[in-house]
Amino acid sequence: MSEKSNGVADVELRTLHRRYQMAKDALERARREGVIFARIASILREHDYEALAEFCDKKEAECDRKIRELKEKIERYERELKARGVLR
Numbered sequence: 001m002s003e004k005s006n007g008v009a010d011v012e013l014r015t016l017h018r019r020y021q022m023a024k025d026a027l028e029r030a031r032r033e034g035v036i037f038a039r040i041a042s043i044l045r046e047h048d049y050e051a052l053a054e055f056c057d058k059k060e061a062e063c064d065r066k067i068r069e070l071k072e073k074i075e076r077y078e079r080e081l082k083a084r085g086v087l088r
Contacts, residue, residue, distance in 0.1 A: 013084055020077035027070040034063030 041056035081087040 013086065016077060016080055016084075017086060020074065020081060023070050023073045023077060027067060027074065030063045030066045030070060034060050034067065037063060 037056045037060040041053040041060065044050075044053040044056065078087055
């Protein structure tokens with residue numbers, strides 16, 4: 001492989017690893033947000049604010065969907081990084 005193509009492969013690998021890290025960070029944020037919305041909904045229901053609680057339920061469901069999508073993305077990145085010998 002030429003020196004230039006090695007450089008391109010290195011850049012692609014760093015980019016892939018950066019995307020992997022960003023996805024992991026986003027997953028953690030989505031998990032925290034989901035917990036927060038669930039807690040807010042619970043508090044609102046205790047005080048009979050059902051409409052606001054339903055809004056929080058929807059936001060929590062969005063977080064859950066985002067979490068599933070991010071997990072799938074992270075798994076793809078992990079497979080690719082393992083195939084390239086970056087992760088074990």
